[in-house]
Amino acid sequence: MFASLIKQFHFKRLQRATHNPAPRQQQILLDILRTNRNTEFGQAHQFSAIKSIADFRRQVPLRSSAEFGPYLKRVYQGERNILTTETPYFFAMTAGSTGDYKYIPITRRFKRELDRSVYAFYHLLETNCPEFRSAPIQFFVGSAEGGQSPGGVPQGFVSGFNYKNLPAFIRRKFVVPYWVFTQPDMDDRFYAIGRFLTAQGNLAGFGGFSPLAMMSVMKRLLANIDMLEQDVRNGTLTLNHPLAPNVYTPASLPTFKPDTALAQKISDWRNTERPLPELMQLLLPNLKYVATWMGGNMSYSTQSLLQLIGPKQVHEMPFSASEGIFGIPFRLDREGGIAAITSHFLEYIREQDIDLENPPVYCAWELEQGEHYYQIITTSGGLYRYNMEDLIRVDGFYNKTPIVQFVSKRARQISISNERINENDVTESCRQASTATGMHFNEFILFPTRANHYCLVVEENGQDLAPFAQVFESRLRDLAKVYDMERTARTLRPITLLETRQGQLRDYVNAIYFRSALPSSQYKPIHLSNSFTDADSFPVVRLHSLEI
16 A cells, blocks of 8 residues: 555656646756755856756756766766765666667665656556556566676666665565576576566566567577476476576575476477467466567567567556656557656757757757657756757657657667668568568668668578568658658669578677676667678678669
């Protein structure tokens, strides 16, 4: 009861603020500035003299991640009172578009700022998925065990840090102990997660920011179906490597009960070779919901997950990053969320103005339906007018507050002739082409070429892919209007579709994302590249060219 009241309180506060966002947003901003006015950054930008949003914009310039980097590096090295009066008690490791890590300071005040949106989200999740109130659920996280910063502060993935430190009233709903997510061997980790899930017969739903992590768990169970049958029959957990004794407590060790009935069902399924969703129904009979990112470059992967486990209702996860929470989803089977106006101070720049020296900047209540903006954030964690380089689209309003959808990272936008194709355009074009043709790919990446056309690289599947390429090209022209203009003007030639050997694209993506051995659940697909040469490095199985 107490837990429900906390979550409801934060949602009601958000709901009230959506009717008139301006006062709440200005209060959040001024509170952040007042608290940190005596820091080095605060004194340099005269925080103590700032009395309004207009003052703030005059005193503090916009900064990109690279421009803010020197400040964050000093904090990471152990210098204090640079950005915040509070000392960070954790550094969130977050991979940039190149795979290199940034270290975002987490302070107590910033954590409370995040919790305002987290609790509001949980209230909405349980309202839309009522089984979550009583039945077990599970979220997939990364490891928080990333060692220490040079200043002696713990570091790792913030999802694992939050999981470790959840309030008891939330933590007890989860079925996978934290130590499982820290296992260094990927196969062991995914299999162990799946084993805990299958041992929980009444699991109502699972979730994570990346649908690929959930797919990996299901595929690992399938790849080890014989071992799973024996583990279920015997009440055991079989791993390739022994458990490290420093990452679990005796209370969190596996205690599975033998389930001969389920083991027999698994055996029957294997012997009759029935469809995969039927196996998932046997293993997770009460699974009704999936919570994951639905938009941006995730829509194709979410569709792939549902093909694997069968139809489920999908609730989007919050639009968020280590730097903050920016959108709070509030509806089933639709992407986008209410701008997180009770957590951080949010500003926006129109997409077409982002390269201007002094672009016009808008507050949340000044945005327009259907327009695209880049997002600027100010948080109590020490980020001030920080350009996230996240492109968002306004998908309507909740009262007078915008509903924001993530579209693409700016780094995931490419042009040969200023057409600005983004990763969402590519993902959605491929999703629609797969639906239209029945052809599906685990990996695909669009590369620009110096021959004035794009090359879509996919893994070979033995089919005639010319129909797929034609639908993809048509959908891309529908979604990316400037690309369509350039194609009409014949400035750009039609795409080519290159089939490469199985595993080549996954190796390419892994080389970017897995530069650290720290276990992560936030594996994100790459569907678009800025490289004009990488497509040439893939072994060619077949090459399809469309007629001009």
